[in-house]
Amino acid sequence: MKSLTIHTLIITVFFFTIPTSFASPPRLEDVYSQCTTDFKPSNPNFPIQNFTYTQQDPSFLTILNNYVRNLRYFNNTTRKPVAIIAAADVTHIQATITCAKRLSLQLRIRSGGHDYDGMSYLSTVEFVVLDMFNLRSIEFDPKLDTAWVQSGATLGEIYYGVANKSNDLRGFPAGICPGLGAGGHFSDAKIVDAKGRVLDRSSMGEDLFWALRGGGAASFCVVLAWKIKLVPVPGKVTVFNVETVGNRGGVNTTELVLKWQEIADKIDNNLFIRLTLSTSNKTVKASFMGMFLGDSTKLLETMNTDFPALGLNKTECLEMKWIESVLFWLSIPPGTAPTSVMLNRIPQKQIYLKRKSDYVQKPISRTGLDAIFKVLLENENVTMAWNPYGGRMSEIPSTETAFPHRAGNMFKIQYAANWLVQGEAVANECLSQTERVFEAMSPYVSKNPREAFLNYRDVDIGTSLNSTYEEGKVYGVKYFKNNFERLVKVKSRVDPDNFFRYEQSIPVLSTYNRNSQTTQNMEKLLVISLLLILNSVATSQPVTDPVAFLRCLERQPTDPASPNSAVAYIPTNSSFTTAALGCARELSLQVRIRSGGHDFEGLSYTSTVPFFVLDMFSFRTVDVNLTDGTAWVDAGVTTGELYYRIAEKSNVLGFPAGLCTTLGVGGHFSGGGYGTMMRKYGLSVDNVVGSGIVDSNGNIFTDRVSMGEDRFWAIRGGGAASFGVVLGYKIRLVTVPEKVTVFNVRRTVAEGGVDLIMKWQSFAHSTDRNLFVRLTLTLVNGTKPGEKMALASFIGMYLGGSDKTFNVMNRDFPELKLKRTDCTEMRWIESVVFWAGYPIGTPISVLLNRTVTTKAFHKRKSDYVKRPISRTGLGLILKKLVEVENVRMFFNPYGGRMGEIPSSRTPFPHRAGNLYKIEYLVSWSEAGEDVEKNQLARAREMYEFMSPYVSKNPREAFFNYRDLDIGSSVNSTYEEGKVYGVKYFKDNFERLVDIKTLIDAENFWKNEQGIPVRR
């Protein structure tokens, strides 16, 4: 830490007192410091000036040098950073990222400075170093199973802390440790991404978390801290270091190495024997340095059985605590230093060095070994450390983390050349020797690609000058093999601007055109929002002052990365969304999102408070992928368009969604979405596999992974309008037969309708799941003048031909007396037209009509029935229906697939146990308050009358049949929300509240029936 600088003052004086014509341009480092100082939010307890070191600062070089581990990259000619920010607070990291972006500086992130080729503190272009050494706290959980470790902590500090805290019962597998893979030992991370957001595992998504583990985090973000899993270690471990020059006990070095190759990757997982090959007095020296997680007796038993040739004896074995073994591996002679030396952060001695790596997958023959020894003797400055794999390393799949070198590898070679003397000649000689040994090893090591270990950073295997995918692939496949492509995808998604780039970073996919997806989406939002504002004005919707809104939009910064902006962390190409959402905040406007406009209570385009509409009608892409049977469907697509586009490509694929063909996918899917195939395939949301969403800060999550499982769960039935703007859904298509059969058989009460309804109640939910028979109850004229009676219509569809339909119906519902002439076979897509109410034979192109030709006034209500209604009950209901008039009732059967899906899988909870759902429909065409009151009263009366026959505590309701009568929110409280929430979502309501609280704590996305925030 250092004292407060006077940068602010200097800059101010500089700009205001020197006449422009004489002024030399401000120094980059000053502009940078000023930028970070101005950054908001800042933490007043940690003014960033105290942690910023520019080249003028007297301690600049010391700070830079403190964590330089390779002297090759610290001399007079090495380019120095514009500034070093020794971050002590997350806001410092955010400021550093923002300002580096603004001034087009590259960022180098340094934790311990051990990058062998100096990539954490070196660059060929202007750059800043974000130094993490101040962020080094370690926090243990009470059970000592895990610890949060900040990035700047050294391994020594972690080992020491773990051992001390656990009384030597725990360790952590990093650095050198037998038989354990480290990747799986990170269970969480906290990062700051390119937008300056602080994310953890759940908010960053599994893909990014995967990439960080082995893929080199510096390509993706700044890691603030890791959550590590601690492992138990025995009270005693045993170490040894057997060195042989020429031969040992009559066995020559070649033989010993041959034997080592046979056993090292197969021996007891508790035993790790590293072989180091170097030269001594023109002879090859082999060191077998080992550690056993147990005592010496057990170790000797194992060695005598598996590696007797080494002749390890008791006197060569040293028993010690695991923490002491850390010093042993650092070549500190046992007993010469306390374990606390591992807390020294600054190395005693700095050296020049070069490292390279290789993987060996087949044993090297005796002849091969002799040739290698010869090369080593000719290049005496190079040593090779052979680190055995096998054990746990082979069990972990190579795709589990980004680190790919798992099963199939016997050992990894590290080539090392160290020298102490400055000067080009020595450096060149050492580098050439390393190169020669590396070349000579090519016949014996992995090929296509010649694999390399990322942590043994080696610029020789390829570097990136222009940040292209092709350049990146050269080194990328060596470090990551097949995982490289996935890393590129993650990178392209989380950092499309390639802000986190350096000489060996993961490139952005060249074909990934973020403009084509994200920007287009955003442009659509722009156009549409403006349209709607204007539309709102034209139609006198209750937008208080559209001009103020437009002015506000104009005032929003065009450079969204501006640190002074309240909307600083947003993708540069989504400025409009951010601006619109920012203005919604500034002017206290609510946002209403509309896709198809079918909300029964008009919540997508009305509000009692000032608002604007974000209309999604331009989001119209349907991208059907026949190869994997999926489709991406934009939020503004209607169900009719979706069905049509699927049928355009295939006769045997369809999708289970609503009967009405002008519903918008955005609202319809986000509320569940049922249709005639639900008994076979469930709801729309049961077949949704991905989605994209924009949050209130304009952050775009383009897939399920990035938005996180919780958010993804919530928007499949919980009403997306409480969580953000859904851009679209990825759906799994379902198979449909080439022919389906439809029918519509009507019977009045006078024609035996009551018996049929009674039978329907037991048949419809239990029959063949290919069959869906909806029952509608409407009124028709009776036999006497002015008399009305109920008409029961059994409208059905069987997913198959008429023969099969006929058989199933005659078996399960013979009372209906379905005749062959009642049945019409057609393509599934034609049945969609039939269900939408068009006469049979209407061309399917009608599905592309988005607008509803005849508009009417509507009220809908819903109920769930769990026990068949008695004949007496039914009689009363039918009588009441006649009495209230103008109320229709549609009964939709459940059962089949609907009964199998657990009620917590999606927010839609009405699964097993429901026989059918009732929809109450009241529609009228005449405008006027009195008419409306009258019609609503009828709907409510019928609904009240039904209470004894339907679900209770809660009286369940279907979210897509929006009904403000069941409760609405005025003050956005949890209590208000619970009233309607448990009816729509039952037990899932609490989880929805938890998710809402987590991702939208300010309750930006609210409406009269939104999910409340838990306070």
Ligand SMILES: Cc1cc2nc3c(=O)[nH]c(=O)nc-3n(C[C@H](O)[C@H](O)[C@H](O)COP(=O)(O)OP(=O)(O)OC[C@H]3O[C@@H](n4cnc5c(N)ncnc54)[C@H](O)[C@@H]3O)c2cc1C
């Ligand atoms: C004539 C008619 C027939 C119907 N038939 C069926 C049926 O067969 N099956 C069925 O399940 N339902 C049916 N419904 C109900 C229908 O599914 C819901 O009304 C659904 O919400 C409509 O979606 P929408 O996008 O058209 O409506 P909108 O009014 O645009 O939206 C409805 C709700 O979703 C929100 N929303 C819309 N788009 C987004 C988005 N992109 N991101 C976030 N939130 C968004 C809105 O803000 C609003 O809260 C029918 C409705 C009508 C009017």
